[in-house]
Amino acid sequence: MDKHALALAxxxxxxxxxxxxxxxxxxxxxxxxxxxxxxxxxxxxxDDQTLREFSEKLASLRGLDARREEIAKAIQAQDKWTxxxxxxxxxxxxxxxxxxxxxxxxxxxxxxxSVAREKGLEGLATLIRxxxxxxxxxxxxxxVNPEKGVxxxxxxxxxxxxxxxxDFSDDAAIRAREKALIRRKGALRSRxxxxxxxxxxxYADFSEPIRLTQSHRVLAINRxxxxxxxxxxxxxxxxxxxxxxxxxVLVPGGNYREFLENTIEDAWTRLLFPSLxxxxxxELTDRANEQAIRMFAQNLKPxxxxxxxxxxxxxxxxxxxxTGCKLAVVDETGKVLKTGVVYPTPPHNKKEEAARTLSDxxxxxxxxxxxxxNGTASKESEIFVSELLRDxxxxxxxxxxxxxxxxxxxxxxxxEEFPDFDVSLRSAVSIARRLQDPxxxxxxxxxxxxxxxxxxxxxxxxxxxxxxxxxxxDCVNGVGVDVNIASPSLLSxxxxxxxxxxxxxxxxxxENGAFLSRKALLKVPxxxxxxxxxCAGFLxxxxxxxxxxxxxxxxxxxxxxxxxxxxxxxxxxxxxxxKVDGLTARAERLTIPKLSEMTGAGEMTVRDILRELEKPGxxxxxxxPPPMLRxxxxxxxxxxxxMELTGTVRNVIDxxxxxxxxxHQDGLVHISQLADRxxxxxxxxxxxxxxxxxxxxxxxxxTGRISLTMxxx
Numbered sequence: 001m002d003k004h005a006l007a008l009a010x011x012x013x014x015x016x017x018x019x020x021x022x023x024x025x026x027x028x029x030x031x032x033x034x035x036x037x038x039x040x041x042x043x044x045x046x047d048d049q050t051l052r053e054f055s056e057k058l059a060s061l062r063g064l065d066a067r068r069e070e071i072a073k074a075i076q077a078q079d080k081w082t083x084x085x086x087x088x089x090x091x092x093x094x095x096x097x098x099x100x101x102x103x104x105x106x107x108x109x110x111x112x113x114s115v116a117r118e119k120g121l122e123g124l125a126t127l128i129r130x131x132x133x134x135x136x137x138x139x140x141x142x143x144v145n146p147e148k149g150v151x152x153x154x155x156x157x158x159x160x161x162x163x164x165x166x167d168f169s170d171d172a173a174i175r176a177r178e179k180a181l182i183r184r185k186g187a188l189r190s191r192x193x194x195x196x197x198x199x200x201x202x203y204a205d206f207s208e209p210i211r212l213t214q215s216h217r218v219l220a221i222n223r224x225x226x227x228x229x230x231x232x233x234x235x236x237x238x239x240x241x242x243x244x245x246x247x248x249v250l251v252p253g254g255n256y257r258e259f260l261e262n263t264i265e266d267a268w269t270r271l272l273f274p275s276l277x278x279x280x281x282x283e284l285t286d287r288a289n290e291q292a293i294r295m296f297a298q299n300l301k302p303x304x305x306x307x308x309x310x311x312x313x314x315x316x317x318x319x320x321x322x323t324g325c326k327l328a329v330v331d332e333t334g335k336v337l338k339t340g341v342v343y344p345t346p347p348h349n350k351k352e353e354a355a356r357t358l359s360d361x362x363x364x365x366x367x368x369x370x371x372x373x374n375g376t377a378s379k380e381s382e383i384f385v386s387e388l389l390r391d392x393x394x395x396x397x398x399x400x401x402x403x404x405x406x407x408x409x410x411x412x413x414x415x416e417e418f419p420d421f422d423v424s425l426r427s428a429v430s431i432a433r434r435l436q437d438p439x440x441x442x443x444x445x446x447x448x449x450x451x452x453x454x455x456x457x458x459x460x461x462x463x464x465x466x467x468x469x470x471x472x473x474d475c476v477n478g479v480g481v482d483v484n485i486a487s488p489s490l491l492s493x494x495x496x497x498x499x500x501x502x503x504x505x506x507x508x509x510x511e512n513g514a515f516l517s518r519k520a521l522l523k524v525p526x527x528x529x530x531x532x533x534x535c536a537g538f539l540x541x542x543x544x545x546x547x548x549x550x551x552x553x554x555x556x557x558x559x560x561x562x563x564x565x566x567x568x569x570x571x572x573x574x575x576x577x578x579k580v581d582g583l584t585a586r587a588e589r590l591t592i593p594k595l596s597e598m599t600g601a602g603e604m605t606v607r608d609i610l611r612e613l614e615k616p617g618x619x620x621x622x623x624x625p626p627p628m629l630r631x632x633x634x635x636x637x638x639x640x641x642x643m644e645l646t647g648t649v650r651n652v653i654d655x656x657x658x659x660x661x662x663x664h665q666d667g668l669v670h671i672s673q674l675a676d677r678x679x680x681x682x683x684x685x686x687x688x689x690x691x692x693x694x695x696x697x698x699x700x701x702x703t704g705r706i707s708l709t710m711x712x713x
Contacts, residue, residue, distance in 0.1 A: 004061045012054050018043045019054075026055055032470065033477035033495040034534045038554050041602035048474045064095060071102045078105060088172070096179075096279070100172040113166035116159030119148040124156055125163035131254030161263045168245055168264065169271035177244045178272060182280050186210045186236040190221050193231045200224035207235070210280065215288035216654040219455040222285060234277045242268050289459050291654070295683070296464070297471045299452035299652050302688040304475040307621045308437040312369045313337075315361060316432025318402075318424060319373055319381035321345050325354070328428035329365050333485075334436055336418075337365055339425050344384045345377045355388050362392055369629060370397040371435035373405065373427070386632050396629025398435055399660065401650070403451025405430045408444050413489060435627065439479060443472055444489040452688055454653050469493075476538075479619055480552060483521070483539040484514040496534025501526050515541050518549045540617060547576040551612040560599035561609050567598060575613050584610050625691055636663050639699045639706065647708075649690040657686045659694055659708060667706030669694060674710050685710070 001016070002023045009019035021042040025035050032055060036048035043051070068089055075081050085101070092098040108114060116122075124143045128136070140153035140160070150156050168174055192204035203221050224230035245264045250257060311332050318326040325345065329338040338361060342354035361367060370389075372381055378399065385397050408414050409426035418426050433441040447468035448456050456464065476493040483491075483505065491502035501524065508524045509515060518536050521527055527535075537554035544550060546558075553561050565571060568586040570579075587595055587610055596603045612618070628648055647661035657674065658666040674685045686692060697707040 004058060007061075008054060008057060011057065012046070012050055014044060014046060014054075018046070022046070022051065022054060023058060026058065029530060029534075031473075031495040031534050033473055033538065036474075037477070037552070037608075038537055038556075038605075040604040040608070045604055048478075052470050052474075064092075064098070067095060067098055068092070071098060074102070075105050080105060096283075097172070097176070100175045103172065103175075104167070104170040111166060112159075112162040116162045119150050119159055120145060121150070121156055121159040122163055125160040125167070128160055128256055128259065129164060129167075129249070131251045131256055131260070133255055136256060136259060157259070161259070161266065164260070164263045165267035165271055168249060168267040169275065171248065174245055174248050175272070175276065177248065178241060178276055179280065181241060181244055182234060182236050182276060183210055185240070186234050186280065188213050188218070188221065188232070188284065189235045190224065190230045190232045193225075193228055198224070198227075198229045200227075200229045203230055210234070210284065213284065214654060215291035216454060218284045218288035219292060219458060222288075223455065223458060232281075234280055236273075238268065238273075241273070245272075289463070292455050293459055293464055293467045295454065295652065295654065296452065296456055296459075297467050298683050299688045300447060300450065300468060300471045301475060302690075303450065303452050304439050304442055304472065305478075305621055305624070306438045306689045307624045307626050308439075308619075309369055309435050309627050312436070313365050313367050314369045314371055314432045314436050315358075315367045316428040316430070316435075317370055317372045317381060317385065317397075318405075318428040318431055319345065319375060319377035320424070321377050322347060323424065324348070325377070325381055326424045326428040327358075327361070328425060328432055329361055329367060330429060330432045330436065331365075332436075334433050334440075336429055339421065339428065345380045351384060354384065358385075358388055359391070362395060368395050369435060370395065371400040371431045372397055373402040373431045374399045375402040386630070389631050393631075396631050398627055398629050400431050400434050401451055402427070402431065404442075404445035404449035405434075407446060407449045411444075413444055417487075439475060439621075440487070440490055443476065443493055444487065447472060452651050479621060480538055480540050480617075483541055484509060484543070494535050494538050496531045497527075501531060514543060517541060517544050517546065518555055542617060547572055547616055551616045552618075553609055553612050557601055557605060557609060560601040560605070561613065563599045564595055564601075564606065564609060565613065567595060570613075575616060580614055583614055624689075628691060630662055636665060636699060636701050636704070636706065639663060639696050641696050641698060643696040645694055645696065647692060647694055649686050649688055649692060652682050652686060652688060654681065657682050659692060661694065661706070661708070663706070665704050665706060667694065667696070667708040669708045669710055673697070673708065676711050 001020050005020040005023060006016055008014070008023075009016045012019070014022075021039075022035065025039060025042065030039070032048055032051050035043065036046070036051050046054075072081070072086070072089055075085060088101050089098065092101060116125075121143055124140060127139055136157060137153045140156040143156040143160075144150050144153060150159065187207050187209050190203045190206045200220065203217075203224055206221070208217070221230060221232055225232045242261075242264050245268060246261065249264065250260060313329065313331050316328040316330065320326070324341040324343045327338075327340040327342060328336055330336050340357060340361070342357050343350040344354035370385055372378060372385060382397070382399065389395050389397065405427045406423070408430055409423040414423075414426045418429065421429070430441060430444075442450060448464060473493050473495070476490060477495050481490055481494055488499070488502045488506050491497055491505055492499045494502070497505075504525045504527070505521070515521065518539060518541055521536065521539065522529075522532055533556070537552060540551075541549040548555075548558050548561055562572065564587070565575070567590060568583055570583060574580050587606070592603050592606055596606050599606065601609065628646070645661045647659040647667070649657050650660050650666050651658045656668050656670040658668055660666050671679065671682050674682055679685055692710060694708040694710055697709050699706050
């Protein structure tokens with residue numbers, strides 16, 4: 001069994017055998033979506049998010065092991081390895097603990113202590129630390145050496161003090177106690193760094209205990225410091241901090257107390273505190289980053305999984321002022337039918353002409369949905385569209401986030417998809433398609449640019465990319481992908497596929513026509529048996545002769561699926577014709593354990609197969625409430641305290657949720673107003689895309705702020 005299996009099993013509430021199975025699957029190259037969906041019996045139906053955390057923790061533990069070995073070899077090379085060090089290195093639980101153990105042995109640049117050691121003063125430092133009887137001047141006299149620059153006993157003592165100060169600062173036990181003190185009693189402090197008003201005004205004179213500091217405050221303060229609006233520090237009781245060192249250094253009744261106390265003060269002020277301040281602030285930042293990344297990922301998933309607006313010809317409306325509003329009509333499949341430009345907004349104000357153009361488009365192409373981008377000039381555009389729709393009952397509009405649309409439009413991918421369109425027209429197409437199928441369109445954009453996080457540009461790029469890519473993969477594979485219409489961007493997120501194999505699939509179907517079966521994927525260059533195993537279950541072939549090719553049933557389970565159908569009195573033809581009513585009920589009467597034994601598939605797999613056979617080509621997004629289209633608009637000035645409204649959650653952050661209530665400016669439901677009970681985080685109550693009932697608390701047109709509550713009144 002892997003050395004980490006037991007610890008991981010305990011942390012993630014798994015059986016040890018299941019943890020071991022997951023480790024073996026990961027080491028064998030299986031992807032998280034594949035493990036989560038098709039190896040449930042091996043891990044006890046653990047969800048994909050937990051499996052991702054498991055995988056990350058395993059990588060972290062193995063990284064710690066690698067660093068443990070590096071440190072052991074480095075100390076052994078210095079001939080300073082002892083049994084005590086071996087135990088300490090082996091028992092270290094974190095990288096920080098390991099580095100503190102290694103600190104005294106790490107090669108250093110030239111320091112005051114290293115200069116003193118070169119002068120032969122280490123022996124004197126050792127004698128002083130023993131705190132035996134004898135005067136300092138007498139024991140220091142033996143170390144006077146003018147040839148090495150030690151002219152007097154005072155010079156010798158000064159050098160010995162430098163050595164001891166560095167030793168105290170490098171001592172792992174002392175560092176551990178001081179870090180614990182700072183975490184327990186220290187405070188994060190920020191002060192204004194220059195004259196003038198800024199968004200960081202609330203942190204101009206701010207102090208909060210480190211143990212209570214929330215992640216979004218840490219990130220805000222860090223950004224304020226980076227932009228030179230704030231000076232930031234850690235504060236802790238220095239007398240108590242020095243007392244912690246003294247408790248480790250001073251011997252009761254020992255000699256040289258005053259000298260050692262001065263050395264302790266120097267060690268704390270010059271070496272230890274600056275080092276620990278950097279370390280604790282890095283610790284706070286890392287924790288805040290992880291919280292922000294976790295929040296971003298939580299927001300991204302429901303955004304990607306918003307239900308598509310199926311069967312509607314949609315107009316994409318990309319607002320602008322001087323350059324005009326770009327239009328793109330796309331049919332039910334996302335194919336572009338018509339593009340254009342109108343000028344209903346300032347400075348042109350050609351509203352009548354724009355109204356004629358839009359009215360003609362609505363009638364000619366039977367448009368029933370309009371997606372309006374929420375960027376520049378969106379308020380004027382929304383007013384214009386809502387007034388126009390008074391003459392078109394049955395046509396609705398929805399404000400759509402433009403976040404990332406310009407990134408896609410100017411990208412190589414956008415140019416390849418629409419080589420004859422300029423950048424702004426590509427944005428209009430993207431806006432329309434975002435309403436029709438958010439997942440298929442948003443996968444074309446760097447997840448960081450989608451705009452549902454906070455401080456995402458301050459996050460470690462690699463860690464953020466890893467987390468968000470995992471979310472996109474889970475969403476894409478959870479929905480399934482039609483292999484005959486999917487873009488390379490969408491295919492690249494399918495389990496087992498890469499950007500190269502995704503492009504190869506598209507190139508193959510363009511050259512050879514539509515795929516008629518899943519097996520045909522094996523003809524695509526660079527898709528071998530392993531890649532096929534990982535990807536096949538997530539790819540759909542609607543036109544395949546075998547209906548199972550259009551389900552989430554993996555090819556490895558086709559035989560089990562047919563046996564299951566036969567046992568229940570059905571055939572594949574019945575599945576294809578939608579005539580399998582009562583399939584699950586019959587299976588339950590036969591009992592799942594018996595069917596499992598009969599088919600050779602695990603019980604969880606049998607249940608998954610039944611669900612897929614009852615609804616081939618099922619899309620989990622269809623089970624969610626459809627997008628909420630509007631036909632009119634309210635002005636912020638129309639809002640009054642006490643008004644009850646329905647809105648859509650647009651973003652969830654640490655201190656609340658922003659809700660679109662149809663007045664262009666999103667309102668904020670503070671965490672204290674989200675529920676009648678105490679909650680630790682907004683994500684306990686709401687998520688992006690939720691349709692919620694809210695009550696207006698306060699409206700400030702000058703600042704554009706709307707305060708809302710979800711509490712029952």
